[in-house]
Amino acid sequence: MSLRSILGRSSRIKKASSKSQGAKRASPSKRRSASNRTAGGADYEEDDVFDDKLDDCGLVKALAMDMNLRDTAQAIRYIRSHMFTPMPQQAGGMNSIRIAEVLSYRKNLPPIVTVSHIQTLLSSPSAVEREAAELAQSGIIRKIVVARRGDIGETLILSSDLDALIDGTSVLPETTKGTFKAYLQQTPNTQSVHRSALSEPDVERLFRAGFLTAHHAGFVTHSSLSDTVNTFSRPEDRTSLVSLETVSRQPTGSLGTVGGAGAVYAAGGSGGGHGPGSLLPASVTELRLAIPGNGAFLKMVSSALEHLVALLGKSRYREAPETLLRDRWDGAIDREEVRHAAKRARGEFAGILPGQTRKWKRFYGLSFDWVLQEAVGSGLVEVFETRSVGRGIRAI
Structure with missing residues (x-):
């Protein structure tokens, strides 16, 4: 048998095509992104390196890291003091006007806390409910409920903070302030105010200031x-x-x-029940207690919860380690700082600044731990132990 018959018809060695060489030189990141593509065409982030579900070794019962929390009043102060992260000292990516907007937004938010958030910090939700009822009866705290908002609509506020809000309102005269605070002290558990309980001018002033809302x-x-x-x-x-x-x-x-x-009128228009110069229609016989700025608080909380659940949706099984989810919430700032450490040491601009992330542009520096606790209390996510990569977070 000749050598030509062994090699085939052509004795030349063919060079591999460019397509095959490109496939061989494909980077691991592209192969990883291709493997992260499901049959339905959904793409997942490249940092989602967990191709299998996390080990579930039991749910975390309480998320509080401060062991000094003993009662509801302490939990309210703790939640309020840990709501936002501190302003970045340097290379924040925000000018003086934006910094003033962030600080003003934080200051104008009402000092309220959701009941479900407190229950995530303390070990027993039923004990929180009983203690909140006792403190409300004693006049230490007051419960404010916004109807049809679910768990985030049930909030608590310290009576001292509510009195400070009333005293700090410039549109209310002193007589109206004294009458309203005396009425609140006499009815510690009430959620509604009948129009006959206060004078018509006081009702109008309180309605304009945001301490009362109409209820049909x-x-x-x-x-x-x-x-x-x-x-x-x-x-x-x-x-x-x-x-x-x-x-x-x-x-x-x-x-x-x-x-x-x-x-x-209830849909936002003007009806025939309005009197001349009056904000309240004649059909409204009952008013509900409210807190000025509660709408901005509800809008921010609901948007933050939606964003947190959307970040979990970027993982294959809608679950991720707490460290990875925290990195996504912060905008991967730590990862960019490590990558461009040499350029930053030379004073060169590189990477993403905190002010350019959604955490600061949309949520004014809202803390990840605060949002996580709120999501657990609202029943949107659950936290569990993995014993390998720390705590895991799963969307429900």
Whole structure:
């Protein structure tokens, strides 16, 4: 047998094609990103190196790291003092105007804390409920409930902080302040205020200042709520008198087919019940206690919870180690500082500055631990021990 027959028809050695060489030279990161692509086409981040589920060695019962927490009042002060991270001292990426906006936003937020957040810090949720009821009866704290907001709508505030808010409001005269504080001391557990309990001028002033909100008896509407807030509302609160499910059951030609009396006003418009120069319609017979700035607090909390759950959704099994999730929340600042350490030592600009991340641009430096505790209390995530990579966080 000749050598030509062994080698085949052509004695030349063929060079590998460029396509095959490109496949051989493919970087590990590209192969990793290709392996992180599911059959449905979903992409996951390259830092998600956990291709399997984390080991679950039991849920974490309490998230508090401070062992000095003993009661609800201490937990309220602890949560408020650990809500935001300190302002960056250098290379923050924020000018003086933005720094002033961040500090002003933090200062104007009401000193309230959700009940579910306190329950995550202390070991027994039922004990927190009983203690909160006792402290409210004693006049130490006051519970403020915003209807149809779920767990984030049930908040607590120290009575001393509420008195300071009333005293610091410049639009209220001293007589109105004294009358309102005396009424609160006489009714420590009340959530609603009848219009006959206060004079009409005092009701108007308190309504303008944000300490009272209108409540239509027997009327519920959700047309003015955003999808963000509806996400955390309870199932029984998601229907309204103007929804198809309710309107379709009303008799033809009745007020129920258009949402009932006061539908236009409750949806944000102006109705015929308004008197001249009055903010309250005549149909409103009951008022509810409120805290000025509570809307901004609810908006920030609901947006932060949605963002945290979205960060968990970047992992294959919607779970990640706490260190990895913290790094995503902070915008991977630590990773960029290590990568560009030499350039920063020479004074050159490199990497991502804190002011350019969503944590500071949208959430004004909201702490990761604070958001995690809020998410656990709202029932959106759960924290468990892995014994290998620390604590794990899983979306429910």
